Amino acid sequence: MTSADRSLARRGLLTAAAALSGAALTGTGGARAAEARGTAWPDRFPLPDGFRPEGVAIGGRPFAYFGSLADGDVHRANLATGRGAVVVPGLGAGHPTVGLKIGRGGRLFLAGGDSGEIRTADARTGETEKVYATGGTFVNDVILTPGAAWFTDSFAPRLYKVVLGPHGAPLAVETLPLSGDWVQGPDFTANGIERTPDGSALLVVNAFADGGGLMRVDPRTGAARAVDLGAARLPNGDGLLLLGRILYAVQQQQNAIDVFRLNAAGTRGTALTRITDPRFRIPTTVAAWGDRLYLPNARFDVEPTPDTDYDVVAVDRI
Template sequence: MRSIRISGATLLVTLVSVIASGGPAGATSDRQLTKYPASLPLPNGFQPEGIAIGPGPYAFIGSMADGSVYRADLRTGRGTIIHQGPGTPALGMKTDERGRLFVAGGTAGDARVIDTRTGDVLAAYQLATGPAFVNDVILTRGAAWFTDSTNPVLYKLPLPGGRLPAGAEEIRLTGDLTYGKGFNANGIAPTPDGRGLLVVQSNTGRLFRVGPSGRTRRVDLHGESLPDGDGLLLRGKTLFAVENGVTNRRSALTVLRLDAAGTDGRVVRRVRSPRFDIPATVAAFKSRLYLPNARFTTKPTPATPYDAVAVARP
């Protein structure tokens, strides 16, 4: 396991397309998929937040309570804890085609890379030394990128040839995105053309494009916003944004259509469900989307039940 210090740097490479997190195409048909459980029960008291899917029909869900990782088989709904957490949060997460799980560490200000087969920690990175909230992560072909809801920066882990780096880089955010009270930069995704990143600001509901220098530009949503914006997922030019509803009790999965550069977007629809109970993030498998119910407005106890729910991809 590696522990490293942060090093300041600027964004030096052009972003490219995202590594698919839903695993290989495989042979699962839509007819087979309808037989998969629509809910994944989690251990009582687990306090889920982030989710990643793949390779294959497996979901990995992280615990805000202690950083443990639960692996669920989408075909049966059954699962087990494969990684016992360090006592600090596991928030946003993504898997790559090498079977590695990249995990944002929340208030610990760190990131971990976990082997999805064994649960072993392959590397650990201390991204921030002061107050921080490392909230979400996205993988591009050349790097892993982490948001910080407390500090106006992105953290970049370069992945040359897929190799885990010895150090991390800090990209200072400038431009339209300014930090205020509450949760700031949260969910993160690439732009459709792969030349930038998209970041949602939870406390304002605004969406921003982040350019190569870290300069941000507000995305024109034509009068719309993403209140309580949380996890993001891009498929083509369609962006799925989770509005967790923690302040307005109106949880939704919002579907947006973007231009290639990610500078202009329009809300197509909002999907609401009585099965949503403050969902936080979203991941895809075939024609389904899976959302963990974080239940932020429910007092957590060791006996509190939790789950992740599946919906048809809008």
């Protein structure tokens, strides 16, 4: 590892630790203050009928952002009340929003699914800022690192890197082919993406290789190595969330979140527990605020209509 790589890893670790402790203190404090006032933050709230949610992102304030597979809208909900509204209008049918993350200054990074697009938008003004045509087949999920936004492609062995300039402004898009242990399946393969605890590499769900699991990807070369999860498998692995060294992996069709403790380099993980809940209706992705995890129910087991109801559920963190 070069000195620059060590610096990046250290910055990533410090940033993650600061974000985690800030969210834990602010979020938990907000929930406790609400309880002191005789109120409680909802652990379930609705999304608009026909919305078809998939991704979720929570930034430095208690607001969650959800992307729509129907038309690409981004809906923002207040976690204290569950109430919300569309803050970024989508580009219409054929331009879904799958995974999403919120960065500096309220900039949203949106994965465009089968449109092959990567989009950025301003959550404050609702303006779509940039649309990148990747030529990809299904741009699925995204993670932010200090200098880039990384996106997965579910039907091709590659990642997309949006280089970030000063103040997190998006610049050029680069393509990183995946190699090493990466095995591309005939159907959805790459899905959720995260960073290793030490910030030196990326973690990507591979739902096909060896029955489904995680790959640790070198962001410089694209070389992938299978993460040792023991006997655990992620055949339905979708969204990932790393808090410290605890990794939450949503197994959508199983209505479950599998929880692992990773080593610092992200080469090995130990299964800790499985979170299930009778309110799960095929959750896809997960984000945290305070001591809670928030998951949108995608309901992939029903034929979507404009009247299909959707919701978000909250469960306790480990």
